[in-house]
Amino acid sequence: MEHPYLFLTSVFGLFGLEEWAAHHPHVTYMWLAMVILIVFGWLAGKSVSLVPETAQNVFEVLISGMEEFVVSITGEEGRKSYPLLISIFLFVLVGNLMGLVPAFYPPTASVNTTMALALIAVGWSHVVGVWHHGFKYIKHFLGPVPLMIPLFLPIELIAHTARVLSLTFRLFGNMMGHELVVLILLMLGGMFLAPLPVMAMGVFVALVQAFVFFLLSTMYIAGAIEEAH
Amino acid sequence: MKKETGKNLRELGYFASLGISVALSIFIGLGLGLWLDKKFDTDPVLMFVGLALGIVAGFSNIIRAGRKGKNY
Numbered sequence: 001m002e003h004p005y006l007f008l009t010s011v012f013g014l015f016g017l018e019e020w021a022a023h024h025p026h027v028t029y030m031w032l033a034m035v036i037l038i039v040f041g042w043l044a045g046k047s048v049s050l051v052p053e054t055a056q057n058v059f060e061v062l063i064s065g066m067e068e069f070v071v072s073i074t075g076e077e078g079r080k081s082y083p084l085l086i087s088i089f090l091f092v093l094v095g096n097l098m099g100l101v102p103a104f105y106p107p108t109a110s111v112n113t114t115m116a117l118a119l120i121a122v123g124w125s126h127v128v129g130v131w132h133h134g135f136k137y138i139k140h141f142l143g144p145v146p147l148m149i150p151l152f153l154p155i156e157l158i159a160h161t162a163r164v165l166s167l168t169f170r171l172f173g174n175m176m177g178h179e180l181v182v183l184i185l186l187m188l189g190g191m192f193l194a195p196l197p198v199m200a201m202g203v204f205v206a207l208v209q210a211f212v213f214f215l216l217s218t219m220y221i222a223g224a225i226e227e228a229h
Numbered sequence: 230m231k232k233e234t235g236k237n238l239r240e241l242g243y244f245a246s247l248g249i250s251v252a253l254s255i256f257i258g259l260g261l262g263l264w265l266d267k268k269f270d271t272d273p274v275l276m277f278v279g280l281a282l283g284i285v286a287g288f289s290n291i292i293r294a295g296r297k298g299k300n301y
Contacts, residue, residue, distance in 0.1 A: 073239050156288040158261070162253040166246060215242040223258075227287075 003183070005102040008032060024109035033094045033107055037087075066214075073142035074222040075130065080220050084124055088117060089214035093169065096206030099179055100199055108209075109175040111168065118167035122160070129224030139222070167216060174209050178202050251287035258283015260276050 012021035021028050036055040044059040052060055063086060070082050092108055099106030107113045129137040141160075145154030176197070185195040262279020266272055 072236070075296055154282050155286040158254050158257050159250070159290060161257050162286070164249045165253045165257065166249045170246075170249065212242060212245075215238060216246060219239060219242060222269055 003105055004105050008105075025105040026113050027097060029105045030095070030107040030113060032104075033091060033098065036038055036094055037090055060152060069131055070218050074225055077225050078218070078221055080095050081128060082126065083118075085214055085218055085221075087149045088121060088217060089210055092117065092213050093206065095209035096210055097176055097203070099175060099206065100202050101183075106175050106179060109179045110173055111172045114172040114175075115164075115168045117213070118164045119173075121167065121213075122164045122220060125217070125220040126225045128221050132225055137224075161218060163216075171213055172210055178205055243297070244294060249288060250290050254281070254287035254290065255283040260288060 003025065006022070006025055007023045009018060009025065012018060012028060040059075041084070044055060047053075047078060067082050068088055071079055095106050095108040095113070097106075098104040099109060108117075119214070126137075129140065133139075138211065139157040140229055141153055142149050181198050182195045183201070185198060188194060202213070257275065258279045258281070260279075261283075262276040265275045266277065269275065
């Protein structure tokens with residue numbers, strides 16, 4: 001379903017890129033999410049002081065609270081992966097919340113974005129695994145009995161592929177569904193503010209989905225760090 | 230965040246993602262089998278092998294979760 005009006009598409013239209021931007025709203029709005037995050041990061045890090053003030057306070061609570069949470073799941077080794085995880089969380093959160101602003105398209109409502117994020121998260125968990133266990137990481141895929149290796153290897157490979165797909169489709173499905181419901185209700189009863197309750201629930205959905213994506217990536221990294229079963 | 234809350238959330242995430250991973254494992258196995266069938270021209274054989282592997286992979290997730298759930 002086509003979005004009725006997109007703000008960034010008209011902005012790109014000023015440079016004669018309207019057709020491209022209309023076909024790739026997830027790309028342009030992903031750039032917007034990146035810009036928002038970079039600006040916020042710059043604002044937070046601009047005047048770091050020992051006694052935190054307003055903006056720094058908020059970011060410190062968010063960042064350090066999440067860091068303790070990640071470390072409580074993965075153990076001390078997971079602290080190195082934390083920058084990636086919090087980036088994923090903040091990016092997905094900003095991307096999801098964009099769906100609630102009129103004339104904005106949530107970049108996470110496109111399967112391209114979520115697939116890229118899931119591939120990065122799961123791929124990184126394997127990098128962490130190889131990094132921690134070296135060549136022995138392959139034991140994670142071989143099961144307990146050596147005789148059963150031909151059976152266990154494809155099973156484990158399928159299970160690990162399912163991780164990528166489940167991350168991809170959970171986020172994509174939720175955001176796409178939310179976007180679609182809002183659009184349909186807007187067309188049917190926009191004059192009576194019909195999409196409002198769904199949009200109110202969308203705040204919750206955006207937060208929960210961002211958190212679930214972050215939590216599952218953390219757990220995959222934790223699974224790669226721990227010893228083979 | 231309290232330590233207990235973190236642990237509970239972790240378990241919640243694990244068990245909540247169980248259902249979708251079972252379903253997707255079966256479909257991945259089936260898709261893999263179909264693709265290999267087309268590749269090697271062995272029409273129905275590899276599809277069943279892939280389907281069986283996918284089902285086993287899905288159920289191994291359930292068994293692992295059940296073992297994990299015994300601790301409660």
